[in-house]
Amino acid sequence: MDSEDVKRGEQIAQSGKHAPADSPPAPVDGAALLAEVERFIRRFTVLPTEHAYVALVLWAVHTHFIVQLETTPRLACLSTEPGSGKTRVLEILDLLCHNPLLALDLSMSAFFRIVDDMQPSILLDEVDAIFTGKSKSEATEDLRRVINNGYRIGAVVQRVGGKNRDQVHEFRVFTPVAMAGLGNLPDTLMSRSVIVKMKRRAPGEKVEQFRDRLHRPVGRQIAERIAQWASEVGDLEYPELPEGVADRDADVWEPLLMVAAAAGGDWPQRAEKACLAFIADKPESSVSLGVRLLADIQKVWPEGAPTMFTGNLLMALADMEDAPWADLYGEGLRPRKLSKLLSDYGIKPKDVRVSGVGNAKGYRREDFWDAWQRYCPPVPDEGADEGSHSLKKGDIRDIRDTPLVTSGNTVAVTDTNSDKGDTPQPCDQAKQIDVADVTDVALSQRMCATQSGRSCPGCGAKVPAGHVQCPDCYQARQGVA
Known part of the structure; x- marks a missing residue:
């Protein structure tokens, strides 16, 4: 653990003193600030890829620009096994985000009332207990819908109230949300999320022990500088999105790319690479x-x-x-x-x-x-x-020469040999196929028999490429001497 950082954290925690009130803060270098945020995150977490660190930094910082944004991506830290560092990520975000609210459970009514009143950065842990398994219910489905819709500005929940229940009240639900849990989330949440697949630390992967009493003051100081930088930046500009990033992917990544563009340095390039990597690695469940x-x-x-x-x-x-x-x-x-x-x-x-x-x-x-x-x-x-x-x-073979071992009606297959022109010609009797019923299964069997190495189901001999039985058994089946 960094002894100087521990000492500084203890001093801040004990005294609560910062720079003198009459000393104006120096302008903030955005690129350097984001680098400091990244260093702070790396001290306590091991993420699966370098792109994940970029995404986590940009997500934490984007919460300080929430009043300027049209969308706010959900952040999903998921793992297949416990002990993978998901909760630690939320604890670090609790120090860095704008107006953070770390919670284990929220009802839909609590969610929209808190968001309408405070617009916090909601950090929701153990979401697997909310959205999957036996806990899944109509109430959790309502919460899922609110979190889904709340990723876009202007989303509201309407409720009837008043003394006579004759008044309609609207509650704003647009706010940043980060989630951590086991397994996966519902597809509608996954499609709105930056998904970080967490893993347990390997024996050689070391991190500092996180202690809230020591590191909270330092983390909140960083958050204060992020807020200061956000006020200095003013209006964010809309960057050009990478080719192929559109629709829901654009909704998710545009706010993060805007923050990276404002920071400058190598952050725009790192953000674009992270964007494309996350989109390419999007889970198939979505x-x-x-x-x-x-x-x-x-x-x-x-x-x-x-x-x-x-x-x-x-x-x-x-x-x-x-x-x-x-x-x-x-x-x-x-x-x-x-x-x-x-x-x-x-x-x-x-x-x-x-x-x-x-x-x-x-x-x-x-x-x-x-x-x-x-x-x-x-x-x-x-x-x-x-x-x-x-x-x-060369892998496409003539399916007309693939006999099928069935019984029933005889169906003639036309011949379109090049020496006879393009006009289909009737096949001879030896090329007729016995078909009990021209079903999808029969057609699939006949067409898919295009690889050599088969064994004849009748005698066990090797079957020529493009056939399902050996010529002798086929001729016997056809009654050919």
Whole structure:
């Protein structure tokens, strides 16, 4: 522990004396002040990334500019295990923020009355006990809605009061809120938050022991200088947002980028990097299944290919690591569910042709462009990095030569060999496929059988690429001698 700092803290705590009242404070250097805030935070906390320190500094300082802001991002310090330093972060913020209020629990009525009266920086601990598990109730849902809406200026809660209950009272709920807890928050809160995923300190990660009686005076002195700097800065300017930062992400990060721009030095650059890093690392829980599907299709689409068969698309999605498609709903993503999810974005399967392969049900790349541009990160340049999930054209095989072991009606598959032109030609009897019912499952099985290394279900022999059984068993099934 810094002995000089301890001594200074004890002196301030005992005497309560500051600079003489008739001595005007010197102008504050914003960049140097934010650096001091960062040093103070680093003394008592270990955060998961350098960007997290930047975000925490800017969040603490932005509370002193709350009267100028249109939005105030929620700060969420979350962890999977206790003892990860979440509460310590709130204790440090309690020293640095404007008008702080550290609380374990707040009812909705207490929240909006306190905010309307004081506009404090609310520091809410153990939110997992409020918003998740058995504690979740109609009352906690009301609190969640108030915290959600209170991130934007002008948000109010209306209540009926008066002697005869004939008067409508409005309570302002716009105020900074930081939360700490285990697990995750409801998606609507996560989307409005800067999310810091806390971890337990490793054996080699050392911090100073925090003692409120010693460090509160020092922390509050820093807060006073932040308030002084905020008054000297005057009106904040709106900086140009990084490319791709819009809508809810802009609401969250614009106030922090404004503070960084006012501070100057290297803070604007550090803030922009932190902004992009946090957005890129946004938890998947805040992304709908449909948007996740669009983004993953964007990743696996064969480079340069205008169309893609349904079966090949399903196979590529199922092969993605850390993706939900292989075991979605316990059975994997099927053609009908794929079609249903994509139909919400105006995308429908069509009869498509893959050059050099043939015709079948599938999707056109051009049908995805509008949805990709609206819901997904910027579309990358053509070409995939090594190790990506994108299929190459050579991975797309002729699904017409993939027999299916079923029984029932015989369905002829047309032949579109290049030497016969583009006009479909009837296949010979050996290429007919026995299909009990042309279902999504059958289509998926037939289309997805495009990889070598299979074993024939009839005899166990190796199956050629693009087949689900060996030629002998297939011919026997067809009655071919």
